[in-house]
Amino acid sequence: MPLQTEYPTTEATASSATAAVLAAHPRATSDPQARAAVATDRSGYVPATLPDGVVRAESADDVIEALRLAHAHNVPVVPRGAGTGLAAGASAHAGQIVVDVSGMDRILEIDPVEMIAVVQPGVLNAEVNAAAAEHGLFYAPDPASTAICSIGGNIATNAGGMWCAKYGVTRESVLGLTVVLADGRVVRTGRRTIKGVTGYDLNALFIGSEGTLGIVVEATLRLRPRPVRTETLAAYFDDIEAAGLAASAITAARIQPSILELMDGPTLGAVDRAEGTHHRELGGAFLLAQTDGYGAHLELDEIARAIEPYASSVHRAGSAEEAEALVKARRDAIPSLEKLGRVSIGDIAVPRNRLAEAFTGLEEISARTGVPIFSVAHAADGNLHPMIVVDPDTSITEGPAKEALGDMFHLAQGLGGTLTGEHGVGLLKRQWVEEEVGDISRSLQGAIKAAFDPTGILNPGKAI
Ligand SMILES: Cc1cc2nc3c(=O)[nH]c(=O)nc-3n(C[C@H](O)[C@H](O)[C@H](O)COP(=O)(O)OP(=O)(O)OC[C@H]3O[C@@H](n4cnc5c(N)ncnc54)[C@H](O)[C@@H]3O)c2cc1C
Secondary structure, eight states: OOOOOOOOSSOOOOOHHHHHHHHHOTTEEOOHHHHHHTSOOSSSOOOSSOOSEEEEOOSHHHHHHHHHHHHHHTOOEEEESSSOOSSSTTOOOTTOEEEEOTTOOOEEEEETTTTEEEEOTTSBHHHHHHHHHTTTEEOOOOOTTTTTOBHHHHHHHTOOOTTHHHHOOGGGGEEEEEEEOTTSOEEEEEOSSSOOOSSSOHHHHHTTOTTSSOEEEEEEEEOEEOOSOEEEEEEEESSHHHHHHHHHHHHHTTOOOSEEEEEEHHHHHHHHHHHOOOOGGGOSEEEEEEEESTTHHHHHHHHHHHHTTTOSEEEEOOSHHHHHHHHHHHHTHHHHHHTTSEEEEOBOBOOGGGHHHHHHHHHHHHHHHOOOEEEEEEGGGTEEEEEEEEOTTSOSSSHHHHHHHHHHHHHHHHTTOBSBSSSOOTTTTGGGHHHHHOHHHHHHHHHHHHHHOTTOOBSTTSOO
16 A cells, blocks of 8 residues: 655745755756655655755765755755665655655776675665676675665664664665765765775764764675575464574574574564465464574574474575575565555664564564554664554554554664664654763763864754
8 A cells, every 4th residue: 555645735935055956956856746745754654744855966066066055055954865765764754855866877887806895875775786796796885775775874764674684774884975964964984995094984974963963975796706506494383472582592503594584473464465475374473583594403403493382384495596485575564564554663772682682672662552563673683673553544653553662762762672673763863862862972962063063054853
């Protein structure tokens, strides 16, 4: 079911400041359809108004010019990649302009010896991997949205994915950046070498900053050799708590899977309905494990042994096609739920030995608030995505859906966890940031923001 994006039909007039920016930039438009197309992301959030205009950047110079003009006229700017974010980080409203970099989509260089790729920000994650594969390499951070999300958006959210179980999140795979600052100046961070500690690590600071410190216009990415061998299994459990205990047992046994994913029974049912598969018949929860490298088969044996006390059945994939079908089932989770209504996606992370408690807590939240919660998890990272599905016309920013999102944060906090593992704070989770980081950290973060963006024009109201 597509999102209902209903905006006021009356044509809002751009302020004189945004009008001046839009008139002066050769790649700007205030066409209503273009503005509607960039007003929100995949979070389910619908802004009450449209942004005043869009700059469709095709080069770093387009971004520099947009920010110079915005700075001169004090106009708020929302950076945008592919718009697949799940925290309303790229959402924009009246009085703002969007700088859309999805058209900056060229892979500039693949160096197979140094194992690096230099790319523009609008390149899709899967395109980097396809180009790397031609050289026997891969780019490790692989969100389930790999086919539709951009590298710039991945960097801005410090995105994770399935292979992050072994290879780490985006921050572990970005060596250097070129970033346009709020006033149009350009800064280069990081380097092309694997090591380097000269100066403060501004590269790491930009990663996960959700477009509030600058707009990424080029990235140098770390590639890795493709594993010589992968082995995959799917295990089914009576319930999600048993699956959570099994995942914790794998971690406790010090086995290093390259993928370790969980899905609960309701999510399996939704995937089956959308894709015609039959996972739900096999159990009330599903665990997908993959190992890689020369000893992949031996490591998978260890995983099978660790989960045996908890699983009702275990199936080893007999072919690459069978393995891909199992991985696809996990990737299909969010799109399958989107067919049922408007989806609000939580992103809490907890210590890995407390996964089962987190699932129990989510069931209690569902019972208390009356909202159905479907759950998947990147189990090796303790990162859960509890998903609330509401009627397409129902708001996710108030009422029971909002209450459940707050309860999820407090559940994670109580278990020693965090508000967001990989999707970012965006607009939707901002009210809980200070509660997690504390007032000293919050004020330091405010000072950093002021150093990079003194007039506060970059993605205001997001992230911190
Ligand atoms: C079906 C589905 C599955 C998903 N699975 C995962 C998953 O497994 N793991 C995961 O981490 N996420 C996942 N996501 C969420 C989303 O794909 C990621 O957050 C992704 O990194 C967003 O990239 P984007 O290009 O769509 O960014 P956008 O949505 O366009 O923007 C996201 C944020 O980045 C900022 N931004 C974008 N480009 C730039 C730039 N060049 N410079 C500075 N700031 C910028 C925006 O202002 C915004 O704050 C999923 C989403 C969907 C719809």
